[in-house]
Amino acid sequence: MISVQEAKSHILATIPVLYAEFMPLGEAVGHVLADDLLAPLALPPFRQSSMDGYAVHHADITQANTALPVVAESRAGTEVPLVLERGTAVHILTGAPVPDGATAVVMREKVRRAGDMATIELYPVIENENVRSVGQQIKKGDVALPKGTYLTPGSVGFLAGLNIxxxxxxxxxxxxxxxxxxxxxxxDGASSGGVPSGGEGTLRFGQIYESSSAMLAAVLRAEGITDIMIRYVADDAPATVAALRELAEENDVVLSTGGVSVGDYDYVGTSLEEIGVETVFYKVRQRPGKPLFFGRNDDTFIFALPGNPAATLVCYYQYVLPALRLMSGRKDCFLPKLKLPITHAFSFKGERDEFLKATATTTTVTPLEGQESFVLRSFAMANALIYLPSTQNSVQPGDLVEAHLLPFFC
Structure with a gap:
């Protein structure tokens, strides 16, 4: 059995980055750039007004209430360049090209307009005031976004403005x-083993509804992973071997839930051995989620997760999610951490670290009721996990603890 930190170090040392592919910009949100992107043009590509007002030569404004004739108008989308003659003004709108010869834009709130005359109340007018210079945002040929950038909607907007x-x-x-x-x-009423359940929506004695596959598919889709294959098997050794072999041959990562312990009907561990999976680690000194297995089969990586759904989700967030992000090229692979004062006392015995389902605010973190590994109701309300190492096995209200923020809330 290894520590939480040792398990995470093994993942960092084992997981590779997947190969790169070209993708339409509109589909690339949530992906990571594999190369530097150079700006094919400057932004803005021309001198541009940052507000509505009047383009002038700043030296023409010699005092407050200087009156200048308005000789033209520049609007966004103007295709013919304008030239400003000294001693005149051009009415200009936000985003429009600043005429050649103009050195400043005076906001319209500082101008009185009467017919073709504009009286500039402002004095002095500063050179380049309210003028966006060519390439002020980025110059042609500069790195627009570097390799390793996680693409957000803002990234897409910026790159689209560069015609990428x-x-x-x-x-x-x-x-x-x-x-x-x-x-x-x-x-929907189907048994995992293919045995009729006794009617849609009806459980036989000893049966429970399976939730882990829907839960795991949901967190994968939230991470932008849509290539998901799900297989269900009964507690049967040959069927488990066949399903694991198929999944390992067809996928980069395999997640199994349940059957990884040492019970009489736990076949995942022996099935992994049979298909040639190399063990990286098995069992982590934590609660919940101790019986976690991580291994590899050539270029496929396997996580055998505990069967209890809350333990499954804890292990997903702490180990599987970082591995998926590493494969996708992300550097910030682990959940964000904050040191927050806990609102309730908590203590535990033993040498295993604890993960507690919790709700965090900007100032405190509160452990929820229902910390057992089979309880998902508390996870449904959680936005964080409290991590308590065994060396911090007793905390009082106000003590600082490490809170890991879940992806939906950060």
Missing amino acids: TTVKVYRKPSVGILVTGDELVQP
Whole structure:
């Protein structure tokens, strides 16, 4: 059994970045750039007014209330360049080209207009006031966004303004999910093992509805991963081997839920051995989620997650999500951390670190009721996990603890 930090170090040392591919800009949000992107043009590409007003030569304004004739108008989209003669003004709108010869734009609130005359109330007018210079945002040939940039909607808008329509990004992994358990029934009434459940929406004695596959598919899609394959098997060794082999051959990452412990009907561990999976680590000194397995089979990486759904989700956020982000080219792969005062006392015994479902604000973090590994209701309300190492096994209200913020809330 290894520590939480050792497990994370093994993932960092093992997981590679996937190959890059070209993608339309509009589909690239949530991906990571695989190359530097150079600006093919300057932004703005011409001198541009930053507000509505009047373009003037600043030296023509010799005192307050200087009156100048208005000789033209420059609007956004003007295709013919204008030239400002000294001693005149041009009415100009936000985003419009600043005429050659103009050295400043006076906002319209500082100008009185009467017919063709504009009286400039402002004095002095500063050179380049309210004028965006060519390339003020970025110059042609400069690095627009560097390799490794995580593309956001703002990134897409910026690149679209540079007429960049295709980008080279790291591929997101494909993920296979294996769900095991004779007791599991799909919410539509189908049994995981293919045995009729006794009617749609009806559970037989000893059965429960399976939730882990829907939960894992949801968190994967939230991360922008859509290539997802799900297989369900009963507690049967040959079926488990066949399903794991198929998933490992078809996907970059395989996640299994349940069957990884040492019970009489836990076949995942032996099935992984049979298909040749190399163990990186097995069992982590934590609660919940101790029976976590991480291994590799050539270029496929396998996480055998605990069967209890809350333990499954804790292990996903702490280990699987960082691995998926690393494969996708991200550097910020782990959940953001904050040191926050805890609102309630908590203590535990033993040598395993604790992860507590919690709600965090900007000033405090509160552990929720229902910390058992089978309880998902508290996870449904959580926006953070409190991490308590075994060396911090007793905390009082106001003590600082480490809060890991969940992706939907940060």
